[in-house]
Amino acid sequence: SQTIHQWPATLVQPVGSPLSLECTVEGTSNPNLYWYRQAAGRGLQLLFYSVGIGQISSEVPQNLSASRPQDRQFILSSKKLLLSDSGFYLCAWRETGGTEAFFGQGTRLTVV
């Protein structure tokens, strides 16, 4: 069966520090991968999606970037965090041509 792993679960980082959040999917090949953010009091917003290794599409301009170095690995990064980057970050996957999306357990990021 397919599983999705996301880590760390919680992270507190100072303003200006770098960020790396990792997401891996097991039990499937060539999935579509997504990063969403849930800011306080707001709905989930799509940040990035990827249809294959090295293929990244950005939905909104921001201080973050994403990379997909391996088929089932999706990384969210920042060189210098801002206070406004605080939020709950969720990774999701969907089979290529599939319909249902599945989500990881999320990372709570607090920038101080």
Next chain:
Amino acid sequence: KQEVTQIPAALSVPEGENLVLNCSFTDSAIYNLQWFRQDPGKGLTSLLLIQSSQREQTSGRLNASLDKSSGRSTLYIAASQPGDSATYLCAVSYRSAGRRALTFGSGTRLQVQP
């Protein structure tokens, strides 16, 4: 702009009551609509997925309906239990969205009182 709206934002009901959560979307050109449950500080658990060609889906005490022409979906929860307390999110996969990404509503926070 393609949006998803959920009403009410919060709901508190006594245990055993049947309830309906509402979701509306702005464009009928969708692939599917998915209902999720989110417990505090946790990820999303998929509850039901309705394809654009379907009218409803059922799983246990949950029933979700879809009316594309009016841009509406409802999630019906029968005989609510305290364990149903969570935030329920409606998400739509619009045909114009990149690679079937989801557009989410802001959720309905449900509290079932024992």
